[in-house]
Amino acid sequence: MKSKRSEFFDEAVVSGPGQKEFEERVYAEAQAKRWPRVAEGQGKFEGQVAVVTGAAGGQGEMEAKMIAQQGAKVYMVDIEEEGLKRVESAIGADGGEAVAVLMDVADEGMWQKLVEKVLNESGRLDVLVNNAGMCQNGTVLTETRESLNRIMDVDCWGVYNGMHYCAPAIIESGGGAIVNTCSYQGTHFGPGSFIGYAMAKAAVMGMTRAAATDLGTYGIRVNAVNPGLVLSGMTLPRGQNRKGLVEASSMKRYALPEEIASVVVFLASDDSSFINGEFIAADGGATTYLHLATADEK
Amino acid sequence: MARFDNKVVLVTGAANGIGRCMVERFLSEGVEGVAAVDIECRTLKDVFADERRVRTIPCDITDYNAVHRMVDEVIELFGRIDILMNNAGISMKDGERYGMLTCPKEAWDSVVSTNLNGSFYVAQAVAQRMVKANTKGVIVNTSSNTFRFIPKYLGAYPATKAAIAVFTKQFAKELAEYGIRVNAFGPGTTLTRMSEPTRSNPEMNEQFLRDIPMHRYGEVREAVDVALFLASEQSSFMLGETIFEDGGQSL
Numbered sequence: 050m051k052s053k054r055s056e057f058f059d060e061a062v063v064s065g066p067g068q069k070e071f072e073e074r075v076y077a078e079a080q081a082k083r084w085p086r087v088a089e090g091q092g093k094f095e096g097q098v099a100v101v102t103g104a105a106g107g108q109g110e111m112e113a114k115m116i117a118q119q120g121a122k123v124y125m126v127d128i129e130e131e132g133l134k135r136v137e138s139a140i141g142a143d144g145g146e147a148v149a150v151l152m153d154v155a156d157e158g159m160w161q162k163l164v165e166k167v168l169n170e171s172g173r174l175d176v177l178v179n180n181a182g183m184c185q186n187g188t189v190l191t192e193t194r195e196s197l198n199r200i201m202d203v204d205c206w207g208v209y210n211g212m213h214y215c216a217p218a219i220i221e222s223g224g225g226a227i228v229n230t231c232s233y234q235g236t237h238f239g240p241g242s243f244i245g246y247a248m249a250k251a252a253v254m255g256m257t258r259a260a261a262t263d264l265g266t267y268g269i270r271v272n273a274v275n276p277g278l279v280l281s282g283m284t285l286p287r288g289q290n291r292k293g294l295v296e297a298s299s300m301k302r303y304a305l306p307e308e309i310a311s312v313v314v315f316l317a318s319d320d321s322s323f324i325n326g327e328f329i330a331a332d333g334g335a336t337t338y339l340h341l342a343t344a345d346e347k
Numbered sequence: 348m349a350r351f352d353n354k355v356v357l358v359t360g361a362a363n364g365i366g367r368c369m370v371e372r373f374l375s376e377g378v379e380g381v382a383a384v385d386i387e388c389r390t391l392k393d394v395f396a397d398e399r400r401v402r403t404i405p406c407d408i409t410d411y412n413a414v415h416r417m418v419d420e421v422i423e424l425f426g427r428i429d430i431l432m433n434n435a436g437i438s439m440k441d442g443e444r445y446g447m448l449t450c451p452k453e454a455w456d457s458v459v460s461t462n463l464n465g466s467f468y469v470a471q472a473v474a475q476r477m478v479k480a481n482t483k484g485v486i487v488n489t490s491s492n493t494f495r496f497i498p499k500y501l502g503a504y505p506a507t508k509a510a511i512a513v514f515t516k517q518f519a520k521e522l523a524e525y526g527i528r529v530n531a532f533g534p535g536t537t538l539t540r541m542s543e544p545t546r547s548n549p550e551m552n553e554q555f556l557r558d559i560p561m562h563r564y565g566e567v568r569e570a571v572d573v574a575l576f577l578a579s580e581q582s583s584f585m586l587g588e589t590i591f592e593d594g595g596q597s598l
Contacts, residue, residue: 262598326595331584332585334519
């Protein structure tokens with residue numbers, strides 16, 4: 050029993066011939082449709098310490114790099130060792146300070162150890178960026194409680210763990226900022242059979258708001274970014290068949306990872322010092338559509 | 348290299364509060380020129396008397412023809428408009444608190460004609476010229492958090508600010524093909540003259556400070572930080588968004 054919509058997306062995972070050319074082409078398209086980049090003010094995080102999860106590639110890599118570039122010492126968390134090492138040495142070569150931490154955000158014990166390590170080594174924690182996430186195809190008909198365990202562990206509990214274990218350390222450091230990563234799938238349930246992803250991201254929206262009220266009193270701001278389609282390891286394998294979504298967005302292109310990272314930097318920095326409990330969509334106008342379903346009806 | 352090197356900016360509502368601070372901040376971040384527009388420009392003129400990059404232009408944005416004349420004048424002066432800070436707006440007159448049962452027609456109409464009609468006239472006039480000149484410009488509208496948590500007795504103010512958030516999306520969607528980005532920010536209670544009546548009312552003051560999770564009001568600088576983020580390349584993939592900046596008051 051396959052709907053038109055799920056046919057559209059079930060075949061979405063493509064990494065066969067032509068994938069590399071496709072990736073190069075969409076990257077070049079996105080670059081060409083962008084304004085020329087200008088340098089940001091320096092030193093936004095001077096003397097600060099940050100934790101960025103999912104930092105071994107894509108948007109998390111850019112977030113770690115940009116936060117380090119602005120003066121923070123960045124603890125980079127990921128389950129992918131090779132990528133972590135690569136980003137760590139890239140930041141080091143750029144004159145920044147980064148520490149790679151191989152851990153699974155779903156593991157509470159590891160979070161405890163991470164916070165201990167950060168406090169022992171650096172004495173403070175100012176910024177937490179909960180960026181680690183995964184995506185999985187499946188509908189309400191195909192997914193079971195069990196098949197959703199992993200994605201809920203990572204996308205939902207991973208974020209909760211981060212906030213729960215890091216917030217006390219940030220409070221002790223005199224306040225700071227937490228930035229979660231949501232998705233338009235959390236607000237606008239568009240096409241695509243990603244029920245686990247939608248569930249987890251909607252949970253992140255709820256916990257972002259609740260934590261913003263809980264922690265605002267202690268001088269911690271909690272916000273989230275809602276990225277649209279970003280050129281990254283998570284979206285690109287699904288890329289060829291998601292052309293419809295790109296066409297449906299007003300800008301008609303993917304986001305470059307740094308375009309999401311610059312929003313995260315804004316939310317983590319003092320530039321957003323009175324923004325609390327917000328979700329900022331950086332989706333090229335995808336959610337100016339009330340419903341993304343138009344994408345597969347074309 | 349500064350964020351706004353070689354940019355020409357038009358700021359409406361530039362005489363006071365958030366608008367005035369926008370002009371100052373743009374100047375410190377490298378702009379080529381700023382057109383500072385307000386209905387009353389006398390004090391503004393003195394403040395920026397020594398700054399060659401600023402031109403003050405008086406304009407009542409509720410007057411459609413006057414808006415077009417003003418925008419033409421800016422283009423004559425600076426050659427183009429890269430960034431529009433569509434910021435002019437009013438609250439209910441003299442901070443008078445009007446309930447929906449009793450709000451007089453004049454009071455309602457006056458807020459609607461400035462906040463909704465005036466903002467639209469300015470955005471449309473500037474957008475038309477951006478498209479014509481093929482300027483890949485940016486428009487930032489000033490909305491408010493009041494339409495998300497609806498404090499009582501603010502008359503037409505929350506409704507007009509909600510309308511601004513909606514036409515932000517309409518403009519964004521229709522102007523995307525021309526490479527023009529349109530977004531808005533929605534400040535909460537900010538330390539400006541406009542919010543003075545709220546803050547000096549002991550009952551409202553206490554309630555507001557209790558309800559804001561950060562237990563304080565916003566500074567003008569903080570609102571302008573958000574506005575300038577939207578005007579800059581840092582938000583290059585944002586379109587049609589309204590960023591609420593209110594310490595969590597409207598959660």
